Amino acid sequence: MIKKWLLSILSLLIVGAVSLFLYLNYMFKVELTDLPEPAGQPRVESVPSNWPESQANRLTEKAEYLKKNEIAYDWFVRFPFSKTDGMPLIALKVLPLLAPNIWGPKTQFGETFGLFQTSGTSAFPLPLGIGFTGLSSDGEAFPDRATFTCGACHVGRVRLGDGSLRQIVGGVNSQFNIVKFFVDVKRTFDSLAAGEVGEQRTIKIAQELKAAAIQASKQSKTFFYGGLAFRDRNFDAEYERKQLALYVADYEKLAGDFISYVDKFTAAYATYLSKTYGGFEKEMLAGLPGMADATGVSTSHGYIKADVNFFGRLIGHSILPDHPGLTDFMVVWEQGAREAKWDPTSGKLVDGGGQYNGNIPIPIYRNLAASMTMGLDDTDLRVAAYSEGFLSGLPSDPYPFDIDVALAEKGKAIFSKNCAKCHQPNNSKVYRSLGTDISRSKVINGLIMESSREVSLETCGPSTTIVMHGSKRRPCQLFQGQKIKPEDRMRPLGDQWGGYNATALKGVWASAPFLHNGSVPTLKDLLVPNERPTKFVKSALSYDTKQVGFALKEGFNEGYNFDTEAFHALSNKGHDQDVVVDEKVYKLDWSDDLDGAYALIEYLKTL
Numbered sequence: 001m002i003k004k005w006l007l008s009i010l011s012l013l014i015v016g017a018v019s020l021f022l023y024l025n026y027m028f029k030v031e032l033t034d035l036p037e038p039a040g041q042p043r044v045e046s047v048p049s050n051w052p053e054s055q056a057n058r059l060t061e062k063a064e065y066l067k068k069n070e071i072a073y074d075w076f077v078r079f080p081f082s083k084t085d086g087m088p089l090i091a092l093k094v095l096p097l098l099a100p101n102i103w104g105p106k107t108q109f110g111e112t113f114g115l116f117q118t119s120g121t122s123a124f125p126l127p128l129g130i131g132f133t134g135l136s137s138d139g140e141a142f143p144d145r146a147t148f149t150c151g152a153c154h155v156g157r158v159r160l161g162d163g164s165l166r167q168i169v170g171g172v173n174s175q176f177n178i179v180k181f182f183v184d185v186k187r188t189f190d191s192l193a194a195g196e197v198g199e200q201r202t203i204k205i206a207q208e209l210k211a212a213a214i215q216a217s218k219q220s221k222t223f224f225y226g227g228l229a230f231r232d233r234n235f236d237a238e239y240e241r242k243q244l245a246l247y248v249a250d251y252e253k254l255a256g257d258f259i260s261y262v263d264k265f266t267a268a269y270a271t272y273l274s275k276t277y278g279g280f281e282k283e284m285l286a287g288l289p290g291m292a293d294a295t296g297v298s299t300s301h302g303y304i305k306a307d308v309n310f311f312g313r314l315i316g317h318s319i320l321p322d323h324p325g326l327t328d329f330m331v332v333w334e335q336g337a338r339e340a341k342w343d344p345t346s347g348k349l350v351d352g353g354g355q356y357n358g359n360i361p362i363p364i365y366r367n368l369a370a371s372m373t374m375g376l377d378d379t380d381l382r383v384a385a386y387s388e389g390f391l392s393g394l395p396s397d398p399y400p401f402d403i404d405v406a407l408a409e410k411g412k413a414i415f416s417k418n419c420a421k422c423h424q425p426n427n428s429k430v431y432r433s434l435g436t437d438i439s440r441s442k443v444i445n446g447l448i449m450e451s452s453r454e455v456s457l458e459t460c461g462p463s464t465t466i467v468m469h470g471s472k473r474r475p476c477q478l479f480q481g482q483k484i485k486p487e488d489r490m491r492p493l494g495d496q497w498g499g500y501n502a503t504a505l506k507g508v509w510a511s512a513p514f515l516h517n518g519s520v521p522t523l524k525d526l527l528v529p530n531e532r533p534t535k536f537v538k539s540a541l542s543y544d545t546k547q548v549g550f551a552l553k554e555g556f557n558e559g560y561n562f563d564t565e566a567f568h569a570l571s572n573k574g575h576d577q578d579v580v581v582d583e584k585v586y587k588l589d590w591s592d593d594l595d596g597a598y599a600l601i602e603y604l605k606t607l
């Protein structure tokens with residue numbers, strides 16, 4: 001007993017020393033200075049005199065942009081994060097057959113966890129947001145793996161006045177629930193195991209998956225791919241026959257890896273929740289549609305790799321963040337308005353933003369961090385590279401309803417006076433004192449910082465060049481023609497940096513609910529804080545055109561009850577008191593001027 005106790009103390013001391021060393025080693029390399037607001041006059045957009053015409057022109061502009069950038073668009077919404085890793089597509093596709101009570105009918109696969117088909121491509125074998133390696137491989141004969149794509153989080157929907165749904169590329173998928181997906185896969189495996197444990201459990205599940213795949217192929221020769229023709233590739237009956245043969249020939253390993261991946265991740269994520277989300281674990285394990293703790297998911301995968309023995313568990317536990325990083329998905333269009341630039345006098349990155357809190361200023365590394373969240377091997381750098389260029393110029397969607405032009409003109413003057421200075425393009429300044437819950441900005445501890453920097457160097461380092469279509473090449477070592485230093489890949493956080501960017505507001509209507517944690521349902525609630533609800537329905541697709549935010553309407557069974565008082569990281573406080581900067585008052589609380597609030601809201605609709 002004494003020896004075990006001493007070993008525990010020794011291990012904790014070693015872990016603490018390692019963590020401190022790595023953290024200080026990194027922090028001494030980086031100058032911890034605030035970045036300024038961009039110089040010059042803040043940009044204020046004019047109000048279109050003919051809103052229906054402006055709407056139509058912006059929709060046409062976006063459609064033309066998507067067509068012109070079709071290849072990059074496909075990499076953003078359809079192509080998988082890994083070249084060779086992920087979930088076996090064939091095993092994934094039979095889950096609804098084996099557990100229809102969990103997944104629903106096979107024609108609706110994805111809907112139970114918030115994914116849907118791309119408009120006009122209902123024949124695609126997987127919902128938008130899940131890609132498979134056959135789309136991006138160079139012709140190697142190996143079983144297709146499926147992984148999530150950027151589109152899972154960043155293609156949203158809104159219900160129009162006629163009841164139809166419009167898809168919003170670069171918007172927020174407010175219904176995607178990534179945690180529910182993994183939990184439901186685990187539930188399916190548990191039901192297939194029929195009480196078996198250990199190795200016998202894995203064998204039993206693998207056999208059930210194989211039997212279901214063979215049976216499905218007998219009923220339809222195109223069950224798994226639907227006869228998809230994509231660009232110059234045909235995923236026809238012959239392709240499907242070969243894929244099934246590859247899967248059956250190695251089903252024990254393929255299914256075994258899939259089962260192990262899901263089991264270990266769900267267990268590691270539960271460990272993270274017990275450390276960081278005390279009292280809120282049950283809700284987090286159910287998943288909150290439209291939001292996620294991406295850092296928690298990512299570090300849980302790191303915990304899996306460290307969890308090989310007692311010492312490994314201690315190190316792994318220190319990798320898991322101490323602060324909850326739960327945040328809403330972001331709109332990701334017009335990333336050029338968030339792009340950093342080099343200070344020519346010092347070689348330091350200024351302007352721009354990164355994530356919610358400015359910690360990853362270079363776009364390709366922001367994209368890479370997102371694509372590596374799932375802990376997959378053999379990361380496909382082309383996803384990050386194509387998304388970098390695609391999102392830089394991707395236009396926002398216009399507000400899809402009518403506006404009052406005269407009222408919007410009044411709101412423009414209010415915006416110019418009170419909002420434009422902070423919510424201007426390329427503003428990398430971090431705001432710390434607006435009263436919002438600060439947890440998300442403190443998730444990156446010393447070990448995470450150091451390990452993330454090292455992983456980014458290994459994956460997309462100075463000697464790496466990404467080969468894209470045609471003759472296009474993207475050297476990882478360059479950003480805007482200048483070589484990247486290691487510390488440019490991730491900025492330090494913590495008390496010295498803890499806060500959030502104030503992003504530019506193009507297409508702000510689609511980013512509802514508001515604040516980084518999605519705790520304020522409408523713009524009216526944001527501007528009139530004394531009327532903010534503590535509970536509301538979140539993830540509905542119908543829209544409140546007066547208050548400006550998604551709102552539940554009668555007749556649609558969607559959305560879920562969201563309680564901002566259930567956990568401190570969901571707090572709806574912040575951006576609720578007037579602030580003074582350089583002896584100038586900026587009005588944030590419009591409770592005493594509802595007319596002014598609604599004028600400002602009307603202007604924000606036009607952005």
